[in-house]
Amino acid sequence: MTPTILLCLTILGTITETTPLSPSKSNSTKSKRRIDFQGKSFHSVRIKEPQGTRHYNSFTTWLKSKHSHPYILGSKQVSQTPDGMYKSILPSISWFGLELVPTFFQRISVEEYENDSLGVNVSIEDSHVNILGKWGSGSEENDNSILSKGGLVEKIMGSCSFPGSGNEMMCFKRVEDGNEYYELTSSLTLNLEVPLTSRFMMLPPGFNSIGSRIVKRETEKRVKENLLQLVKEYHSFAIDGNDLN
Numbered sequence: 001m002t003p004t005i006l007l008c009l010t011i012l013g014t015i016t017e018t019t020p021l022s023p024s025k026s027n028s029t030k031s032k033r034r035i036d037f038q039g040k041s042f043h044s045v046r047i048k049e050p051q052g053t054r055h056y057n058s059f060t061t062w063l064k065s066k067h068s069h070p071y072i073l074g075s076k077q078v079s080q081t082p083d084g085m086y087k088s089i090l091p092s093i094s095w096f097g098l099e100l101v102p103t104f105f106q107r108i109s110v111e112e113y114e115n116d117s118l119g120v121n122v123s124i125e126d127s128h129v130n131i132l133g134k135w136g137s138g139s140e141e142n143d144n145s146i147l148s149k150g151g152l153v154e155k156i157m158g159s160c161s162f163p164g165s166g167n168e169m170m171c172f173k174r175v176e177d178g179n180e181y182y183e184l185t186s187s188l189t190l191n192l193e194v195p196l197t198s199r200f201m202m203l204p205p206g207f208n209s210i211g212s213r214i215v216k217r218e219t220e221k222r223v224k225e226n227l228l229q230l231v232k233e234y235h236s237f238a239i240d241g242n243d244l245n
Helices: 059-064 066-073 152-157 207-239
Strands: 006-012 031-047 079-080 086-089 093-095 098-113 117-133 167-174 179-196
Touching: 031 207, 059 098, 059 117, 059 167, 059 207, 066 079, 066 086, 066 098, 066 117, 066 207, 079 093, 093 207, 098 152, 117 152, 152 179, 179 207
Parallel strands: none
Antiparallel strands: 006 031, 031 179, 079 086, 086 098, 093 098, 098 117, 117 167, 167 179
């Protein structure tokens, strides 16, 4: 059965070229300037359990287990630290000719409700970014460009972070025309914080507006892909007759 997808997208904190950047305080004694990009996207899918499903391989039982965690996190490269935190290397984000590869350190918490419903919260506790890229022909003009290898954009994006980002998922059991199914919702927030080390930085044309569109696109794409992959993995698990022992 193909899941039904509902989409509602909101972008918060979009910065235009003409918006003045006011200093914002950090934990240090010095004020730091920064640009904040925030994307928030919501999706919902319906999941019908395969015929013959029992409690041991039900959707909510699987969702509560660690077997589901890589798909909740949306990463093929997930490892767990001794304190229970997850280290996830995420797919790259294209950013002005660079490829940003975020690494998130995340925690997953699950809360159970009545009628076989669940809440799953994913919080990003820390992050860092590795940078890959193709910097052009290697001409003298390109080598001196703010978009070149070692240029301004690479330097400032190497210090970017994702504070306050996370994902909230809810799973509800529904009945429609006598048929039971689960509704799984996901609300993903990405806050990309880019530090500015100088008031007189010459950023590429369109950096603010294009950056906002990139965060918008990535947030929408990832929440949709994560939900579809999660549902696909559960169906494969349940149809194969697996259990969680």
